[in-house]
Amino acid sequence: MAQNPCQITARFLDSYKTALEIRLAGKKGTSEVLTRLNAQNCSQSLTPNANFQNVSTCRYLATTLRTTYESNQPLADSIAALAPYLKWERMGPHIPRPPGPFMDDYAFTKIVGPNGVFPGDDFMMGFFMMGPDQYYHGHYHAAPEHYWLLSGPSEWQFSPDGPWEEQPAGTALWNRSFQFHATRTGAAPLLAIWAWTRDISGIYQIAGAGGASTLDKSAQSG
Numbered sequence: 001m002a003q004n005p006c007q008i009t010a011r012f013l014d015s016y017k018t019a020l021e022i023r024l025a026g027k028k029g030t031s032e033v034l035t036r037l038n039a040q041n042c043s044q045s046l047t048p049n050a051n052f053q054n055v056s057t058c059r060y061l062a063t064t065l066r067t068t069y070e071s072n073q074p075l076a077d078s079i080a081a082l083a084p085y086l087k088w089e090r091m092g093p094h095i096p097r098p099p100g101p102f103m104d105d106y107a108f109t110k111i112v113g114p115n116g117v118f119p120g121d122d123f124m125m126g127f128f129m130m131g132p133d134q135y136y137h138g139h140y141h142a143a144p145e146h147y148w149l150l151s152g153p154s155e156w157q158f159s160p161d162g163p164w165e166e167q168p169a170g171t172a173l174w175n176r177s178f179q180f181h182a183t184r185t186g187a188a189p190l191l192a193i194w195a196w197t198r199d200i201s202g203i204y205q206i207a208g209a210g211g212a213s214t215l216d217k218s219a220q221s222g
Contacts, residue, residue: 005085009117012078013042016193019075019148029146029174029197036197037125042118058088058107058129064151064191067169075150079127086127087115105131113200125195130154132189138182142202145175146195154190157182160207180207 017037024030061083069076088107106129110116113124128147130136138160152169159180167173175181177199183190 005082006117008078008081008085009111010042012075012082013037013111015072015075015078019072023072023170024148024172027172027174029144030172032144032197033125033146033195036123037112037195040112040118040120040123042112044118060129060131060189061191064129064189067151067188068191071170085117088129089115105134106136108194113196120200122198122200123196124200125193128190128192128194130183130185130190132185132187134185136183138180138207139205140175140178140180140207141196141204142177142199143196144177144198145181146197147173147175148193149173150191150193152188152190153186154188155184155186178203182207 017034020030020034020037065076065080068079086109088109090107108126108128110124110126112118113120113126116124116126124143138157149167149169149171152171153166155164155166156173157164157180158175164184173181
């Protein structure tokens with residue numbers, strides 16, 4: 001029997017929760033993500049703003065899923081099944097833009113949260129994609145953030161003058177509220193699952209950019 005997008009999304013969420021419980025147990029932020037995700041109502045039908053027509057999957061998805069498949073076949077299979085229904089987005093004009101070419105070679109999609117498959121309650125999670133040889137400028141935001149890096153390696157920086165730290169595929173990262181973080185890729189593209197566990201409409205600021213932006217209901221990740 002054919003499954004609808006909500007059923008396919010629910011299957012992915014089950015795989016994600018299992019991975020959090022088993023593979024990422026004890027890692028910073030894991031328990032908070034699980035607690036908040038389990039508190040969400042993911043039984044509702046698609047939200048009115050979720051658009052599953054004329055979708056385009058990110059061009060790096062197949063490459064990054066091969067890496068995911070090697071380490072977690074059930075999760076990779078659930079993402080591949082969901083891929084045709086994903087709505088990839090970029091930052092809206094009301095959000096400060098990172099300088100450089102990053103804006104042309106990244107995308108994100110929301111599974112839970114405003115404009116996602118399920119509406120969410122002060123919680124967002126989805127996928128983040130970043131092409132090779134890109135730099136996501138240092139930034140911070142009110143929402144605590146969990147990343148699970150499904151491909152890699154990628155490099156991360158957690159203070160403006162701090163060292164760049166290489167993070168392999170499979171790494172879990174936790175950015176506390178208002179913690180500086182920056183990301184750059186080398187030859188490999190990056191696919192990650194991200195989650196904002198609370199304060200999703202709070203301040204988002206690109207480091208060095210004038211004026212913080214208070215996110216509205218179309219808030220995005222990072």
